[in-house]
Amino acid sequence: MKPSAIFLAFLLVVPTVAAPQGFAGMATAVEGFNDPRPAPAFSFPADHGAHPDYRIEWWYLTANLQDAAGTDYGLHWTLFRSALAPGDTGGWDSPQVWFAHAAVTTEDAHLTAERFARGGIGQAGVEIDPFAAWIDEWTLSGETLDALSLTASGDAFAYDITLNANGPLIFHGGGGYSVKSPEGQASYYYSQPSYEVTGTLTLPGGDVVVTGTAWLDREWSSNPLSADQQGWDWFSLSFDTGEKLMAAQLRSVDGSRFRSGTWIMPDGTTESLGDDALTLTPIASTQVAGRDLPVEWRIEIPSKSVDVSSRPLNAQAWMDASIPYWEGPVFVTGSHSGRGYLEMTGYEE
């Protein structure tokens, strides 16, 4: 079941905008929503929950997994909240719309599923104590954010995993205030990058017991892209050294790039990386879903002596959802070796 892409465009473009700008219309300013402010003071567990006065928000989990034989898998689960108007009235009239994506990636397969829900009737939502984020039967829940279990299923796959965090929350940018453009577009952005994972994947070939690591992103905003930004390339990487990296660049129509990143030490201390501290360079592209995608990258952070290249587990990790994008597990080699996830959005046909 896939609602037509036409009205999905409306999901994120509110209320009667002519042509959406930027990926999924995120560059469109809308009256009445709150905007992120610098130097945020988060309050937990409340801020793990939904923020209906902000236009978009997500709970975004990616995991790199292996079975007993050493075969690699990627797992992805995202719950999106998209508000058509600020606030939440409850009932069918609620302007809060939810949707979610789930995927499992293997070397030669990329299985996906998508769900939609009305916010006001309980079909989807997030509760904070105990924590539970759900849409239909898909749930990410646990006593706290540190100990979660996750289930999701599509018509060809399912998974059921448990996640245990062995490190602290990581706040990107200025204490969780993440600037996205020279014009100052920003979001609130924090992560839990240090989950240990055990669980079971149900695949067309049968059940597979897997272990591995996972990374949870929490981000919300009302207007995260500037008018001329088309989309982004985003990495979450865990190096064998125990260090971790979030690196992202936002691409402008004029070819300019706005980069940002967070360097995470094994003990959880972080260093924010500015626009000029890192470079992301495509080194090879592949035809994916009818378009040319840079699926291999070179990542350089001179200050950290990082110069690695990434290659995907499966170059065809295309999320053929109502808002299409590329999302899949990657491996890096070079100055450092490790694994993680790459997300590429805004690549038009």
Add this chain to the structure above:
Amino acid sequence: MIAAALSSLWSYWRRNPLQLATMIGGLALATALWSGVQALNTEARASYDAAAAVVGEGRYDQLVPRAGETLDEATYLALRRAGWQVSPVLVGSLDLGEVALHLTGVDPLTLPAGAGAAGQVAAVPLAQFLAGEVMLAHPADLAQFGTAQSIDLIASPAITQGMALADIGAAQRLLGQAGAISRLVVAPDQPLGRPPLAEVAPELLLQPAQGGSDTAQLTDSFHLNLTAFGILSFAVGIFIVYGAVGLAFEQRRAMIRALRTMGLSMRFVVVLLGAEIAVISLVSGAIGVVLGYLLAASLLPDVAATLRGLYGAQVAGTLQLHPSWWLSSLGIALLGGILAAASAIWRMSRLPLRAGRDPQVWAMQSARGQRLQLVLGLALLVLSGGFVVAGGSLLAGFARVAALLLGAALLLPPLLEVALHVAQRRARSVTAEWFWADTRQQLPRLGLALMALLLAITANIGVSTMVSSFRLTFIGFLDQRLIAEVYVSAETDAQSAAIEALADDGITVLPLLSVETRIGPQKVDLYGARVAPVYEQYWQFLAQDGDVWSRVAAGEAAIINEQFARRAGLWPGDSIPISPTVTLPIAGVVGDYGNPLGQVIIGEELFITLFPETRARQFGLIGGGADALMARLEAEAGFDPAQMIDQTALKAASLEVFERTFTVTSALNVLTLAVAGAAILMSLLTLASMRVPQLASVWALGVTRHRLGQLELARAVALAVLTLLFALPLGLALAYLLLAVINVEAFGWKLPMYLFPADYARLAVASIGAAALAALVPALRLARTPPARFLQVFANET
């Protein structure tokens, strides 16, 4: 050369405009009746499909409540949380004073992309749609809607007229059904690990995707009836054309012979004649399509009323033109024209080049041909009886009817031949003897027209007997069912309570508790009855087991209506599941001619236990007289007179619905008879010119033209009378089939047959009148034939 040949062929029509007009008229009439019926059917089906397509009914499985008309929103959530990919739909009638819109509420976020509504919703801003701020309707309906509504209207040509589409939240609000869902559309792709339905929502029933909607299936029988009439009318109309084509060809023999003498090949002449027929057919078809459209447009309101009254099916009140309908109508006209001309062209192609003895047109039908017809007719009659064994379906029922009518039509000429032979033998005067002999001789030529007349009269007798028997039964049924003095609709709980309070004053209060539910795959209306002595007094059972009413009152048994009993094959002694937890034995089966839906009646107390949320809003009251009761309710409880209706008025209203139901039937009936009359006229006109030589001889022997004209008229009347005598038993047989077979299959009830001699007498007068009228023109022509015309016969060819 071609042009010359064409113009000589065409000159015939120019010189015989009446013949051309009759031919075009006949074919146009046949096409009109056929295409009119098709338009009605197409329109109604399009309406059902439009209603169904909104949510993709037919394409997707659905979950429907086992009992009751709606399911709870909580059930929807439970299913979604269990992984069931279902989407909620709420449907209802949105009353707008004069008109009502069929409102469908959907959730665009979960609706399968293939459902029609998904595309329509895509055209409006989603935020407004989800917020319940907008409703989509056909532009033509917006005008009806006025402005003082709590919702913005958006014109969408994609929405069928009479329909409206809104978010389910808005629909719940507009229909006053907060938290209610009519059914759930099941998405084709479902996730792994989904629990069985019974674990999550045992109160729901999975209805597999089906070819047509519920409504379409329910009304199939009605449309089959219409189609049968359409085919009958068309067949009768073709007889006219057959006559006209035959005449035109017979009279152009000499011309065609001349054309061939001048060097045109027979094949070329046949092609020319075929092309001529094709052109005439297409012109007639075009006229027929227009007439058919007018016919359908004028009958549509009645058909719509019937479908609404009988099945609750919504049909848009205006006719739309579907290209397929135009094309098929023209096609049927062409087919009809060629069918009617085929034998004439065939005979023409075998015409010898040299003038000589033409194949004897007047030859008596060969004994062998007659025997074959006799055997075939009898075989069809036996077959008609034989379908009983195969029986069971509505189609088999119609096959029986078709075999009966066709068989009887084939038997008509041989039987008439016998009758005329006897008459000739018994004739005293020489004129009478000649009259009968001559009539006999014309039989092969008049046979088809007489068959048409037979079919028309038979259909009239059969259908009118059926309708009248139905009416008598229906009136009896109303007397049995409408036993309260006054019927009141309460609008609020307070009004309901005020009515219930009347019981304290010794007034019998009969609340009407009902829910729509499903028993097995069947949709039925479940009623809760407060058992009162009046029920025992008035209700008659077709079958019963013990003391029906006390068992029902005790909640130990149920009453079902006949159509449900027949469809499900359940009779007293069998049991039916009322709800997932309650199964009751059947105590009685009651005749019910209100609509074809199944009905189950249980005791009030049991009903309230099963459906505590259902409130009685309609009540029957007995005691104290209708006027006094109504005055009292108006004065004491603030009832509006519009909320109350007395027994007499309700019966009148019910009968009116009944009469409207058969307006279409009787209109088609009359038209069929008219067509048969026209067929006779055409045949007689054809015969008239061919018979001049014979009549000239008789005239020369001393019989006046006036007398010949009289005899001509008498011949048509005599044949009509004989046909009528044959049609009467046949019509009664048809009535029996309609009442005892077709009705059972179509509606689920078997009706007793009554006879209506006065009606038959009227019909007899009408048919004989039609035949006489048809014969009048040829007879007058004959009486006024100038002797010179006769003298030409005696002119010597030396």
Add this chain to the structure above:
Amino acid sequence: MLLKIENLTKSYSGPDGRVPVLQGISLSLDAGETLALTGESGSGKSTLLHLIGGLDHADGGRILVGGQEVTALDDAGRAALRRGMVGLIFQQFNLIPSLTVRDNIRFQARLAGREDPAWAAALTDALGLTEQLTKYPEDLSGGQQQRVAIARTIAARPALILADEPTGNLDEDTADRVMDQLTRLVDEAGATLVLVTHSSALASRMARQCHLSHGRLS
């Protein structure tokens, strides 16, 4: 005087106005007389015969048959005259196809109210039609059909028999035989016969001959 014609005129409308067909015919015939009427094609022979039989209207002049003034009779009167006094024999036979030979022969006699089974049987026998009685006209040869027509006419014992080329459709041998039978039977019946023919051989068998040319008798 069985037949008396006085100054009979008749014209038809043609493309260039009225075309005169008969221009003052006068003629009288006694009972039992036979008359051959000859003339070119289109000379008005058949028209004269039709006028005598009351099949057509004259423009002027009088026709009296057995004392009845045919030219003064209305439709019904002429029909009655044809039933009662006149017998017509045509080139095309003009039998009634729906009736058997027997019924055809009886037909006119019964119309005239003069059915005489013995006479009819004698005629049938004389004309050699006994075998054909139950057949229908279309089953007969041309000669047989004309014999039936003759039998039909004479069976009714009309006073005046009008025969229009009765053998015109028959081959020579048959024509001779039929003609023999006709003259013999007319003689037996004592009827008056007016025979229209273009054959002088046939004409010579009649007691009197008249030639019609340009609408006048000679």
